[in-house]
Every structure is written in C-alpha cells, then in structure tokens.
Amino acid sequence: MRPIKLAFLCSAASLLLFACTGNNKSNSTETHQKEIIEKTQNFPAGTVMLIVRGKTKLSEEAFLKIAKEREPQFEATPGLIQKYYIKTNTQGEYGGVYIWDSIESLKKFKESELAATIGDAYQLIEAPSTEVIEIMFELRP
Structure with missing residues (x-):
C-alpha cells in the first residue's frame, strides 16, 4: 500500500451510501448518493476505508448468520481488499469496516445490487452511519 498525502473524512450526514428501505430509494437518498460522487471527484487514488454502522432488532446470532450467508458475495466484490464485521457498544448496532x-x-460497489440490499438484509431500523477515510499508510505491510 503506498502512502497517501491527505486523510479525508466525510460526515455521516453528507455521505449516505445505503438506504434502510433497500430498493425504495427516496429523493433524499438519491441526493446523498449524488453528493458522494461529487465529493469524491477529486479524492486521490489509493486505499480507502469505509465504516458502516447500523441499528437492527436482529440478535447477534441472527446478524452473524446473515453475514455468513452473504460472505461469498462480498468475497467476490472487485476492489474489496478486506471486510471486518463489527459489533459496537450500542445495543443492536453492528456494522462493517471495508478496505x-x-x-x-x-x-462501483455503492451502485451494486449487493450494496442496495444491505438495509433489508440486516433489517436496519434507521439509516446507517457511514464514514469514508483515506488510508495514509499501514503499520505492517
């Protein structure tokens, strides 16, 4: 991974990648999706981290079962180096850290069917928070 000059953070409010309602996209969601394209036009090439957190009424076991079922689809996603499944300290909040x-x-992932189904698959009860972070360098290559 090559060093990158600038760390860039987009707030969750201005960077909504996934709709809770799956294919029932609202004008607000479409506006947010257009904003990410505009805001990342000048984003330097390099490795990027996406952190997604969402609340669900699913149990941890149910969340993990769905994650395991969807694992092959994520493994086949072009450009996805790694994905970490996470559980936060907030009750019912899980997520993913994508590299x-x-x-x-x-x-390209954001525009995919796989991304569009995240909200429905995990039965999210509100829009997930998202954050895109440019990776400057890694400790252990």
Whole structure:
C-alpha cells in the first residue's frame, strides 16, 4: 500500500451510501448518493476505508448468520481488499469496516445490487452511519 498525502473524512450526514428501505430509494437518498460522487471527484487514488454502522432488532446470532450467508458475495466484490464485521457498544448496532483498493471500487460497489440490499438484509431500523477515510499508510505491510 503506498502512502497517501491527505486523510479525508466525510460526515455521516453528507455521505449516505445505503438506504434502510433497500430498493425504495427516496429523493433524499438519491441526493446523498449524488453528493458522494461529487465529493469524491477529486479524492486521490489509493486505499480507502469505509465504516458502516447500523441499528437492527436482529440478535447477534441472527446478524452473524446473515453475514455468513452473504460472505461469498462480498468475497467476490472487485476492489474489496478486506471486510471486518463489527459489533459496537450500542445495543443492536453492528456494522462493517471495508478496505477498498480505490475510491473508484467503492463507488462501483455503492451502485451494486449487493450494496442496495444491505438495509433489508440486516433489517436496519434507521439509516446507517457511514464514514469514508483515506488510508495514509499501514503499520505492517
């Protein structure tokens, strides 16, 4: 992974990648999706981290079962270097930390059917928070 000059953070309010309602996208969601494209136009090439957190009424066991069922689809996603499944300290909040080879791969994923089904698959009860972070360098290559 090559060093990158600038760390870039987008707030969850301005960077909504996934709709809780799956394919029932609202104008607000479409506006947010357009904003990410605009905000990342000048994003330097390099490795990017996406952190997604969402609340669900699913139990941890149910969440893990769904995650395991969807695992092959994520493994086959172009440009996805790694995905970590996470549980936060907030009751019912789970998420994913995605490591992408480039912002272009992240943008393509955002437009995919797999991304569009995240909210429905995990029965999210509100829009997830998202954060995109440019990785400057890694400790252990």
